Amino acid sequence: MFVARMKTISLNPVSRIEGHLAVHTETEPVTVNGLTSHRVTSARCEGEMFRGLEKILEGRDPLDAQVIMQRVCGVCPIAHGMGSVKAQEMAYGIVPTPNGRLLQNLIAGANFLHSHILHFYQLAALDFVDVKALLKYQGANPTLIRLKSWVEEGLARKDAFPAAPFLPRYEVKYLEDQDANMALLAHYVEALEIRKTADEMGAIFGAKLPHATALIPGGCTQTPTIDHIIAYSSRLKRVAAFIREVYWPDVLRVGKAFGPYFDIGQGCGNYLAFGVFETDASGGKWIRPGVLMQGKWEPLDQSAIAEDASSSKFAQKGALHPSLGETDAQPGKTGAYSWIKSPRYRGQVMEVGPLARWMVNYHDPAQAWVKQEVDGVLGALNLPLTKLASVMGRHVIRALEARSLAAGMEDWIAQVEIDGAPNQPFDIPKSASGYGLTEAPRGALGHWLAIENHRIQRYQCIVPTTWNCSPRDGSNQPGPVEQSLVGLMVEDPTQPIEVGRVVRSFDPCIACAVH
C-alpha cells in the first residue's frame, strides 16, 4: 500500500510584503517523468505581529482616530485615514465640501498609485527578474552600467554580502529573456523615483506622506491654490505616463514569460468590494461596492460581515459584527495560530483587492466602463475572464487599476475649485456611531466607531489582508491565501519560490491585517 510522505515546506519569514508573515504548507510528493515535486495539500498563514490600536483608541477624543489609525500602515496610511474620517463623518452627520471630497480622493488616489508601483517593482519583481543577468549587460543605459559595475565590484571583492539586498536569493529559474530582464531592472530603479513622486502628490494636499496630518473629517486642511493644483497635475502626468508606458508593458512582459502563473493561485472565487473614490455627495463611487459569490453579483450588505477568531490569538465567543467587535488578546490560546482574525461575509470566505474590486464591478450593471476596460485587456491577451483568478491575473488587474485610476485622477484634479473651501466644519456629538467603508490598495477596508460622552467607546476595523490572510474559521474554512496555495507544485522544498509568488500576488500587509 502506498503511503504519501507529507512534508512541511515553510516560507518564514516572507520578505517583500509588509509586515511579519510566516507561511507553512503541508505537501505530498508527486513524481512526474522521474522528477519529484511537492504538491501543497494545505497551508497556514501566520500573522506574527500585534499592536492593539483598536484598544488604544478606547476612551480617546474621536478626532484622535484618523491620526492614530493612519499608523496602522505606513504603506497605505491614507486608506485608514479615509476609513476613519468616513466613519466620523457619518457619526457627525456631515459630508465633505465638494473640494473636500475631491481633495480626499486625490490624496487617496496618490497613495494607491505609489502602493501599486511599489508592489510590482520593489516587492514582487525580484521573484521573476534575474538580477544576475546584469553581469551579461553590454548596452549603454547608464543606470544599468552603474548597477552592473556595483554587482561586479561586490563579487570581485568577495564581499560576504555582494549586491545586497538583491542577493542572496533563491537560485531557481528566473526570467530568461535578457532584454526583458534589463528593462525590468532599469524600471525597478525608475519606479523608485516615480513612487516617490506619487507620495509628493499626496503631500501636496495631505501635508506629508506617510501619515497625512491634513486629512480630517469633512475634507482636508489644505486650501487648494493654483500652485498646488499645478504642482499636483504636473507630477500626476509623469506618474500616469510611467504607468501607461512602463509599468503596464512590464506586467504584460512578466505575464507572458510566466504564463503558467495564469493557472496557479486561483483562490476562493468569492469577491468583496466596499467601493472607493466618492463621485458625489450622495454616496456614488468610482469603483462601486458589491459582492460576487461564485460568479453571481449581489449588492453589498455590510451587516453580513462578522469576524471569527477561532484560530486567532484572541479570546472571543463566536463571530462578531465589527460594531460589536472586541480585541481581547490571548497570545497563548490553544489552537490559535495567527494574530489575524477571520472575517467572513454571510459565513463565506471572501477575497479582496484589485482583482476582487474589478471582478465585482465587471458584473455590476451600473459599471459598464469597467467591463469595457477588462474585456479590452482580455482581448489583447487572448484570455478568458476566469484566468484573472490567478497569480498573474492579480498582477495584471492591479496594473490596470493603476492605469485607469491615474486617468480618473486627471479628471478629478481639473474639477478642484481654486481657493475653494477644503473642508466642512463639524461638531462632535455626545453619542453617535458610524462606519467608513472604503478600499485600500490591497482591498476592502472598514472602520466602525461608537462615541459615548464625546469619547471613543469602541473602535474596530477590518482590513484587506485580514480577509485575505485570515486563518481557518469556526467552520474550518481556510482563508483566501491559504486556499490559493492548495494544489501548488513546489519544485525544490529548500527554495519554495512558488509559494512566495502566490502569496505576493495578494500584496499582503500584516501590520494592516492585525492592527
Place this chain on the structure above:
Amino acid sequence: MNLSRRTLLKTAALITAQLALAPACVTVLAEGLDRLVHRKERVLWLQGMSCTGCSISLLNAEGPIPLEIVTEIISLVYHPNLSALQGDKTGALIDQVTASGDFYFVLEGAVPVGMPEACRVADKPLTELLPPILRKAKAVIAAGTCASYGGIPAAVGNPTGSVGLRTFMDQQNIPVKGRFLACPGCPCHPLSLVGALAYLIGKGYPAVDAELLTPDMFFKESVHDTCPRFHFWEKRVFAAKFGDEGCLFKLGCLGPLSRTNCPKRQWNGGANWCIRAGAPCVACTSPEFARRREFPFYRVGERYHEVRYTEGERKGASL
C-alpha cells in the same frame, strides 16, 4: 578589507612598474583599487512593532536617493521589504552578520516586552532575537518614534507593554553611550535618518541630547521656534477652524513640544509639510507622542468634555 591610502598608492605603483605602464596610470589604478577594496559599511535593518512608515519614508529620500544609498553609501545586508532573501536562510544571515560584529543596526518599530508573542521574526520573539544583535553592532539607530520612545504601540491602554529600543537596551544592560542614536518622527524624516547614518559612518558619533540621545543636528530646535506662522503667535492671531490662516495653537498645534527641523526642510522633497498645509503639529517626534488618552492632538474636544491638561502643558516648559 580596508587598505590605507599609502598601501593603495604603493600597490598601484608596483603594478604600473611591473606592467611597464605610463606613470599616469598610478593615480588611475589607485582610484580603481580604492573602489575595489573599499567595502561599504553594512546595515542590518529589522522591524518590530512597526507600520513600515519609516521604510517608506526612507524610500522618499531626496539626496542621496535610495539607489545611491544602497549602491554607494551602505551595504543593506537585509531589509524585510526590499531583500530578495526569504525563508529559513534569513535567520542564518542575521546570525552571520551579527557574529561578524562588523555592521550597523537599524530598528524600526517598538519592542513588546510585556507580550513577547506580539512580535516574532524568523521563528523567534523579537525580544529574544534582539539582544545579541544589539550587543555586537558597531552602533544602533532607532528609526522613528516607535523605536525611539515606544510611539503609538506604547500609548496608555496598549495591550503589549511595548517600549522603545533605548528602554529595552537599558533593561537588558546593553550599553547605549556613544553607540545608540534615536531618530524620532512618525515617520522618521528621510533626511534625519540618512544624515544620522552618514554622519555615524563617515565621522563618528554626533553631538546628542544628553537625555534623549537624538542628534542635535536634526532634533534641537522646536517646530514652534522656527515656525513660519510664529509672527501670528506673537500677534495673538489664531486660526479658529481648520483651513484658517493664523497660529494653529488654539486648534491644538503641539509645535512647542516637537523638537525637529520640519519648518526648514519640510516634507516629501519640499512638496508641503504639516503647518504649511494648515494641519496642526501633532508632535510626532516627542517622547510623549500619542501617549495619553487625556491629551488629545486637537483642542476641538475642549468644547465638550472636562479638560485634563493645562494650556501650559501644550506650550511646554520653554514657554
